[in-house]
Amino acid sequence: MSTWIAIGVTALGCYVVKLLGLLVPAGVLDRPLVKRLAALVPVALLAALTAQQTFADGRVPVLDARAAGLAAAALALLLRAPFLVVVATAVVVTAGVRALGA
Numbered sequence: 569m570s571t572w573i574a575i576g577v578t579a580l581g582c583y584v585v586k587l588l589g590l591l592v593p594a595g596v597l598d599r600p601l602v603k604r605l606a607a608l609v610p611v612a613l614l615a616a617l618t619a620q621q622t623f624a625d626g627r628v629p630v631l632d633a634r635a636a637g638l639a640a641a642a643l644a645l646l647l648r649a650p651f652l653v654v655v656a657t658a659v660v661v662t663a664g665v666r667a668l669g670a
Contacts, residue, residue, distance in 0.1 A: 622638050632665075633661075633662045633665035640656055640660075640662075
């Protein structure tokens with residue numbers, strides 16, 4: 569029964585957060601600082617997710633083929649490669665390092 573309580577509390581919490589977002593006055597959302605921060609939040613969340621998925625396995629930090637793929641993708645980004653080339657580079661390098669047994 570505690571699982572259903574947790575689901576209910578989570579659903580209620582999500583509803584309250586959504587409601588609070590709708591109650592923010594428009595003047596607050598038009599401030600330049602708020603606009604800048606709102607533009608940067610998705611980038612920060614994606615970077616955190618990428619780092620967590622690349623350098624952690626559960627609660628244990630790891631350094632494996634995923635790190636090599638991420639480094640290759642970062643290099644491709646520095647060279648201004650198109651997005652699909654960046655993704656393909658990361659996939660090929662990761663697979664290559666895994667195939668070599670590292």
